Amino acid sequence: MTTKTITGGCQCGAVRYRVDVVLSNPHLCHCRMCQKAAGNYFMPLAWAPREKVVMTRGRPAWFHSSDIVRRGFCQKCGTPLFFDAVATSHMLVTLGSLDDPSRYRPVSEDSVESRLPFVAPWPDLHQKITDDDFTAEEMETIRASNHQHPDHDTETWPPEDK
Incomplete structure (x- = not known):
């Protein structure tokens, strides 16, 4: 794999980014949180050091799917872009948001x-x-702080604080 700069962004172009290092560990995540975040059966992701992910246009909105993970997406079109384990030095990029996703099998x-x-x-x-x-x-920590809606209808959301 070449070390050519990796670029990507959302569907509408409001958020663009580049990654100044080759992504590592390209994988498909089947966890329920990734399924819901992607609106799909799995989410393709790869790792990058956080400081190597640079926003070149706009900024992602963030949703904390749990207290230790936030997910970045375009607020205008909804494209999922990032999975950020906040206490680590790296984040994950959604492979489908890359300009050339074929680079990462x-x-x-x-x-x-x-x-x-x-x-x-x-x-x-x-x-x-x-x-x-x-x-x-x-x-x-993820189980105890899960902020995603359950897989059934609820009368109110979010749940009222007790």
């Missing part, structure tokens, strides 16, 4: 325990469970 499928039963495993990709990427403490 996934190397693994992550959170395969949440893969939908009719989605077949991709041939030759390493299969990882969520516990491979997060500690038990991080998983408990």
